[in-house]
Amino acid sequence: MVVTVxxxxxxxxxxxxxxxxxxxxxxxxxxxxxxENVDKALRRRLIDExxxxxxxxxxxxxxxxxxxxxxxxxxxxxxxxxVTHQVVIDVGSTKERILKxxxxxxxxxxxxxxxxxxxxxHSGPEAAIxxxxxxxxxxxxxxxxxxxxxxxxVEKMYRTMDMKILQMNPVEHDIHTAYVSxxxxxxxxALALTVxxxxxxxxxxxELASGGFSSTxxxxxxxxxxWVPIFSQNQENLLDVLDEHxxxxxxxxxxxxxxDFTQIYELIEKANSIRxxxx
Amino acid sequence: MVVTVxxxxxxxxxxxxxxxxxxxxxxxxxxxxxxENVDKALRRRLIDExxxxxxxxxxxxxxxxxxxxxxxxxxxxxxxxxVTHQVVIDVGSTKERILKxxxxxxxxxxxxxxxxxxxxxHSGPEAAIxxxxxxxxxxxxxxxxxxxxxxxxVEKMYRTMDMKILQMNPVEHDIHTAYVSxxxxxxxxALALTVxxxxxxxxxxxELASGGFSSTxxxxxxxxxxWVPIFSQNQENLLDVLDEHxxxxxxxxxxxxxxDFTQIYELIEKANSIRxxxx
Numbered sequence: 171m172v173v174t175v176x177x178x179x180x181x182x183x184x185x186x187x188x189x190x191x192x193x194x195x196x197x198x199x200x201x202x203x204x205x206e207n208v209d210k211a212l213r214r215r216l217i218d219e220x221x222x223x224x225x226x227x228x229x230x231x232x233x234x235x236x237x238x239x240x241x242x243x244x245x246x247x248x249x250x251x252x253v254t255h256q257v258v259i260d261v262g263s264t265k266e267r268i269l270k271x272x273x274x275x276x277x278x279x280x281x282x283x284x285x286x287x288x289x290x291x292h293s294g295p296e297a298a299i300x301x302x303x304x305x306x307x308x309x310x311x312x313x314x315x316x317x318x319x320x321x322x323x324v325e326k327m328y329r330t331m332d333m334k335i336l337q338m339n340p341v342e343h344d345i346h347t348a349y350v351s352x353x354x355x356x357x358x359x360a361l362a363l364t365v366x367x368x369x370x371x372x373x374x375x376x377e378l379a380s381g382g383f384s385s386t387x388x389x390x391x392x393x394x395x396x397w398v399p400i401f402s403q404n405q406e407n408l409l410d411v412l413d414e415h416x417x418x419x420x421x422x423x424x425x426x427x428x429x430d431f432t433q434i435y436e437l438i439e440k441a442n443s444i445r446x447x448x449x
Numbered sequence: 450m451v452v453t454v455x456x457x458x459x460x461x462x463x464x465x466x467x468x469x470x471x472x473x474x475x476x477x478x479x480x481x482x483x484x485e486n487v488d489k490a491l492r493r494r495l496i497d498e499x500x501x502x503x504x505x506x507x508x509x510x511x512x513x514x515x516x517x518x519x520x521x522x523x524x525x526x527x528x529x530x531x532v533t534h535q536v537v538i539d540v541g542s543t544k545e546r547i548l549k550x551x552x553x554x555x556x557x558x559x560x561x562x563x564x565x566x567x568x569x570x571h572s573g574p575e576a577a578i579x580x581x582x583x584x585x586x587x588x589x590x591x592x593x594x595x596x597x598x599x600x601x602x603v604e605k606m607y608r609t610m611d612m613k614i615l616q617m618n619p620v621e622h623d624i625h626t627a628y629v630s631x632x633x634x635x636x637x638x639a640l641a642l643t644v645x646x647x648x649x650x651x652x653x654x655x656e657l658a659s660g661g662f663s664s665t666x667x668x669x670x671x672x673x674x675x676w677v678p679i680f681s682q683n684q685e686n687l688l689d690v691l692d693e694h695x696x697x698x699x700x701x702x703x704x705x706x707x708x709d710f711t712q713i714y715e716l717i718e719k720a721n722s723i724r725x726x727x728x
Contacts, residue, residue: 287659307656336656349648350657354640354665356701361636362723363716364694369628375726377586377615378629380566384727385664386633391724394717402710409705415643416698422635423695426688431681438673441638444645445670447654448663 174199174230176223176249178211179396180289181261182236183298186216191300194330199226210295227252232323235260240399243271250277257320259284263347263396264403265311265340282324283311283340286333287351291391308333311340348407353415355389355397356408362390453478453509455502455528457490458675459568460540461515462577465495470579473609478505489574506531511602514539519678522550529556536599538563542626542675543682544590544619561603562590562619565612566630570670587612590619627686632694634668634676635687641669 173195175182182200189195200217202208211217220226227233227249235242235249239262249258250272258281262268269283288306290297308328313321325335338346365387369375401408425433452474454461461479468474479496481487490496499505506512506528514521514528518541528537529551537560541547548562567585569576587607592600604614617625644666648654680687704712 287657289659289661291661306659309657334656346648346650346653346657349644350654350662351659353643354662357636357640357698358665359717359720360694360697360701361633362720363697364632364690365628366719366723367697368690368693369625371625372726374625375629377613378566378588378625379727380568380585380630382568382570382668383629383633385667386637387723387727388664389661390720391727392717393721394714397717398710398714401705401713402708405705405708409702411643411647412698412702412705414647415639416695416702418639418642418646419636419691419695419698422639423688423691426680426684426691429681429684431677434680435673435677437642438638438671438676440645441641441669442672444641444666447651448658448666448670 171195171231172197172199172229174201174226174233175217176201176226176233176235176245177237178202178207178216178295178298179236180293180297180302181286182234183211183214183216183295184288184300184302185234185236185261185286186211187298187300188303188331189327190218192330194327199229201226207295214295214298216295216298223249224252227256230256232256232327233258235262238262238396238399239264239268239403242268246272246281247275250275250281253277253280256280257282257323259324261286263351263400265309265343267403269312269340278315279317280320282313282316282321284324284328285309285311285343285347286328287347291388293393293396303328303331303333305332306334307336309336309338309343311338311343313337344404345407348404348411352400352404352408353411355392356401356412357415358387358389358392362387450474450510451476451478451508453480453505453512454496455480455505455512455514455524456516457481457486457495457574457577458515459572459576459581460565461513462490462493462495462574463567463579463581464513464515464540464565465490466577466579467582467610468606469497471609473606478508480505486574493574493577495574495577502528503531506535509535511535511606512537514541517541517675517678518543518547518682521547525551525560526554529554529560532556532559535559536561536602538603540565542630542679544588544622546682548591548619557594558596559599561592561595561600563603563607564588564590564622564626565607566626570667572672572675582607582610582612584611585613586615588615588617588622590617590622592616623683624686627683627690631679631683631687632690634671635680635691636694637666637668637671641666
């Protein structure tokens with residue numbers, strides 16, 4: 171199986187490592203518009219070789235599009251234009267607009283929109299790591315519009331990394347990810363800005379930052395190149411959950427002003443029920 | 450050295466493990482107003498023995514008060530009343546009010562307010578773990594009011610766990626911890642509530658929650674028994690930083706409404722500078 175990975179960052183690079191390592195891919199062709207990324211990916215041996223896009227698609231059995239979600243939309247139809255027998259997937263964190271961009275494409279049946287839900291706060295080929303996807307969830311969208319044999323291949327691929335496959339429609343996907351992923355990132359960015367604004371003494375942050383602080387703001391290290399396009403494509407859902415989040419914080423604020431610590435106790439107890447859901 | 454630990458939860462229990470393991474304490478006497486905690490601590494061998502408070506203080510060289518910060522204030526003067534040669538420390542997450550509670554006590558010179566900055570989202574004797582404090586920061590407050598030999602003993606104790614000792618006045622301590630610790634917890638509680646409110650389908654949270662979500666809301670599992678007293682004692686500083694945090698989130702909100710993604714890009718880039726500070 172020849173797998174062509176377009177976009178050699180954290181996600182594309184990590185997929186390249188796993189699929190080569192577990193034997194799903196015999197050859198990984200790597201493509202990136204940034205020559206530095208290609209160079210790094212070759213030197214890190216994330217990929218076997220690189221070539222022009224058209225050639226990389228022609229030789230592939232499976233094409234994985236792992237670039238920021240805003241770049242997927244113009245590129246994806248062009249990729250499908252080249253497709254004969256190949257299967258194409260994207261791995262973007264939003265799904266509605268991406269799927270719309272190819273809904274009427276004559277080769278729509280060779281494509282699946284997917285979202286393997288794993289990542290770190292780092293980016294670029296240097297951030298690629300083995301086992302990133304092991305045991306994580308992967309959402310497939312609108313598989314009914316795809317050839318069953320193509321769906322089978324993609325499910326098989328994700329299963330080689332022990333991913334838990336879920337099916338969802340793209341609208342539902344974008345709502346759920348706004349809740350469980352996008353708002354966490356926005357909240358972390360805001361928390362980092364808050365602390366940087368209030369704590370002018372950066373040495374103090376460094377000295378005092380405990381594990382709690384680090385884990386809460388870890389995501390604030392994530393690159394805007396990936397996250398601005400996600401926020402843009404999921405603007406409405408994100409705004410909806412952000413409004414709720416600001417309201418919740420305002421509730422705590424009112425309690426603090428009124429020194430109503432009984433109510434704060436109740437709010438925290440309610441928040442604790444996240445224990446049942448998260449291991 | 451006989452060390453008496455009052456309060457056998459996460460912090461007291463973890464200190465008991467470390468100080469026994471590294472040989473600083475020959476004997477650990479454990480005291481807790483909750484007989485179940487004492488029982489668990491004995492069965493887990495966190496402590497060597499238990500006894501009445503007065504006896505536990507009498508036999509100690511060092512007394513560690515590791516109970517919620519609201520309980521420290523009434524208990525601490527009573528402990529100092531019993532003190533002859535002993536050194537007493539508390540390990541609470543707030544310092545100003547605790548230090549005020551003993552400022553005029555005749556045995557003030559035998560006491561140091563300390564804050565070893567480590568923890569997890571779990572609580573109780575069952576949450577006690579080895580190496581919790583290794584390499585973390587520990588703040589000592591107002592050491593100038595304590596006998597130099599007592600300061601020396603306490604610094605030596607924290608150094609056996611490889612802690613980085615900092616000195617700070619209690620007012621400064623409470624401001625800095627509001628910034629780097631307390632707001633992280635409040636933000637995590639609010640985020641958990643937000644997601645629980647929006648995502649009525651709990652199975653979806655479970656299925657989709659990625660590492661990012663888990664790390665951001667991990668602290669939301671923390672017990673209100675510990676955190677409500679901290680929020681109460683640090684109410685003003687916390688309110689101040691919470692106001693800033695709500696303002697920052699409101700900035701993101703305005704940008705999302707206006708679809709001003711250039712400004713969001715700039716905000717995220719600025720947030721990224723937390724990379725310089727956090728490893």
